Amino acid sequence: MFRNVVKKPVMGWPVWLLGLQMLLTACGGGTTELSSTSTPVPAVAVATTAASLGLPINPSPATTTSQPVLPTVTQAPSATSLSQTAQALVPATAPDTTLALTTIPIAVPATVAPKTTEATATAEVVAVIPARQASDEANFVYLKFPDLNYLTFDLEQSSLAGNPPTTLAKNVLTALRVAPSKVAFLQEVAQGSDTVVQLKLIDLSVSNSQAVILDPTVFQVLPKDQQSNFAAGRYGVENQAINSLALSPDGTQLAYTKANPKARFEGLTSQKAQPTELWVVNPNDVNPNPTRLVANTQDFMAFPLWSPDNNRLAFIRTTSFGTGAGFPTALWSVYKDGSRLARLTGPDLGKLNGQVYQALPAFNLRWLDPTVLAFQATDQRQAPQLWQHDLTLGLDFPRPLALSVDYNTFFCEIPRRYVFMTRSTGGVSGGIYSVKAELPAEKDAALPAPNPIDQSGTELLGCKGDKVVYKGADNKISLVTLKSDGTFSKISLNYSENPAPRPILDFSPDGRYLSLHNSVNSAVSVYSSDGKLLVSSPTFSTLGSLGWLNKRYLGLNIDLYQTTRPEQLLVLDTDAPAGGFKQVDTGSGFNTIAEDKSY
Numbered sequence: 001m002f003r004n005v006v007k008k009p010v011m012g013w014p015v016w017l018l019g020l021q022m023l024l025t026a027c028g029g030g031t032t033e034l035s036s037t038s039t040p041v042p043a044v045a046v047a048t049t050a051a052s053l054g055l056p057i058n059p060s061p062a063t064t065t066s067q068p069v070l071p072t073v074t075q076a077p078s079a080t081s082l083s084q085t086a087q088a089l090v091p092a093t094a095p096d097t098t099l100a101l102t103t104i105p106i107a108v109p110a111t112v113a114p115k116t117t118e119a120t121a122t123a124e125v126v127a128v129i130p131a132r133q134a135s136d137e138a139n140f141v142y143l144k145f146p147d148l149n150y151l152t153f154d155l156e157q158s159s160l161a162g163n164p165p166t167t168l169a170k171n172v173l174t175a176l177r178v179a180p181s182k183v184a185f186l187q188e189v190a191q192g193s194d195t196v197v198q199l200k201l202i203d204l205s206v207s208n209s210q211a212v213i214l215d216p217t218v219f220q221v222l223p224k225d226q227q228s229n230f231a232a233g234r235y236g237v238e239n240q241a242i243n244s245l246a247l248s249p250d251g252t253q254l255a256y257t258k259a260n261p262k263a264r265f266e267g268l269t270s271q272k273a274q275p276t277e278l279w280v281v282n283p284n285d286v287n288p289n290p291t292r293l294v295a296n297t298q299d300f301m302a303f304p305l306w307s308p309d310n311n312r313l314a315f316i317r318t319t320s321f322g323t324g325a326g327f328p329t330a331l332w333s334v335y336k337d338g339s340r341l342a343r344l345t346g347p348d349l350g351k352l353n354g355q356v357y358q359a360l361p362a363f364n365l366r367w368l369d370p371t372v373l374a375f376q377a378t379d380q381r382q383a384p385q386l387w388q389h390d391l392t393l394g395l396d397f398p399r400p401l402a403l404s405v406d407y408n409t410f411f412c413e414i415p416r417r418y419v420f421m422t423r424s425t426g427g428v429s430g431g432i433y434s435v436k437a438e439l440p441a442e443k444d445a446a447l448p449a450p451n452p453i454d455q456s457g458t459e460l461l462g463c464k465g466d467k468v469v470y471k472g473a474d475n476k477i478s479l480v481t482l483k484s485d486g487t488f489s490k491i492s493l494n495y496s497e498n499p500a501p502r503p504i505l506d507f508s509p510d511g512r513y514l515s516l517h518n519s520v521n522s523a524v525s526v527y528s529s530d531g532k533l534l535v536s537s538p539t540f541s542t543l544g545s546l547g548w549l550n551k552r553y554l555g556l557n558i559d560l561y562q563t564t565r566p567e568q569l570l571v572l573d574t575d576a577p578a579g580g581f582k583q584v585d586t587g588s589g590f591n592t593i594a595e596d597k598s599y
Helices: none
Strands: 032-034 102-104 123-125 139-144 147-152 166-169 172-179 182-191 194-203 210-220 254-259 276-281 291-294 300-306 312-318 330-335 342-345 348-352 355-358 362-369 372-377 385-390 399-402 410-412 417-423 429-436 451-454 459-464 467-471 477-482 488-492 504-507 513-517 525-528 533-536 545-548 553-558 567-573 581-587 590-592
Touching (some): 139 553, 147 172, 147 182, 147 581, 182 210, 210 276, 291 330, 300 362, 312 362, 399 417, 399 429, 410 467, 451 467, 451 477, 459 504, 467 513, 504 545
Parallel strands (some): 032 291, 210 254
Antiparallel strands (some): 123 210, 139 147, 172 182, 182 194, 276 291, 300 312, 312 330, 330 342, 348 355, 362 372, 385 399, 417 429, 429 451, 459 467, 477 488, 504 513, 513 525, 525 533, 545 553, 567 581
């Protein structure tokens, strides 16, 4: 996605953790609550939400395959600093329509790769959506902070033909595309005398689109005399615990965190904060049914992550997200019906070869399969590590996949291997390696031996599918095709830009394309996944950010540092690269929204 360098409030992890993005409703909120023993509390009907049809609440999650029964952990190992007890559980105005489509020509190599019900929930009309074109890929949703914008156009035309960018919603904190035509987002709105953050859903396939309220009060702005300049000042909740939207793999449930305004706890900064709880909602306009999975009175719950079988959520718990010196995190999980709440591991990660390891914090969480969770951790004094935690083994501590790795560590889905740079405590790189993500089903499995890719490699840029991109000691950019046994093939990319500073890599969501650029005085080079150079743009002196709007269109934000003119959003159609980058919007704060699937 676009990397916002300026003009947008910091809403996520510290820079070195990138890549890891408040009241209950006064009248009951139209919600359902589940305790840790999965006993439902009847929902309360509310005028601002749909009449709930109810999520199925079963003693255990429905599944088509047998799953090992995991013990519900009610107490953590003694060496932890976190609490150890499992909890019971405006109408938008259309922008100027006179914007012309501006084309910026690009160089194209001789060979170019070929193309390969009726709502019952409360809704508000926020925008008139233009008629959809034949291809969904010509419809974009993006943040023009703090607004959520929508655009549909034909890149073969010389103008927007009456379809200018449309503002879908204002004062948006974060957004997530949950279906090809549906976007969920958190929006700050006035509610009587209060200002609250609501969870909403908008369907782009409907003319006169309506934003449906999924949860009417997720957070609430505190009175000014209760606000502070600290991290939890505005909502009583730190930002990292706010932007936590996670769509289940089957697309049927959306997990999020929500403040518990009835409780307060003291974090690391001695600031009283509201704890956050874990909730789920159906991302549809008929039966949202917001449901509390895990109640909480003592810390922040954040970054929910669905298991690949849709049955379980992993999440972190911490009393603070720190001030740059790290913060303790514990990893927990719960089933989708609220049952089997369990502390998995952390902050204490055990001792290995006389060395004590701790999650201060844990980050880069990923389910490898329905019962195996991988993550990175560091205690700020050591280089980060890569860990694997098999929930079926009943261990208090995870097992290591690799020690002393860089923060930029990536999982390659096709060979199911991690790629990483080794890193000393002082930050010196020792080359690029891969390691198999799976460990033997033994409690005392040995640390696996990594396979070298380039022992003199200096920058690991990323991985998608089986494609790894890195910079070597010779400053050349290499594209590696990695196999499951650790062997690989490699080619050099025709990248003519200055490789210093670190080039920025962006894969398209489906992995068919990749782009490379630097932030200053750089052209944008776009390649097919086999390494063929498709296009190379002119040099942009103030190129700010880059990101894929979907699997076909590449967005480009330029003039980020110019104060005399607005920023520009340019778009390139990778199926018709000869058309060049075309200007589709101007303003500031551009950012693509996250997508859970390759739309």
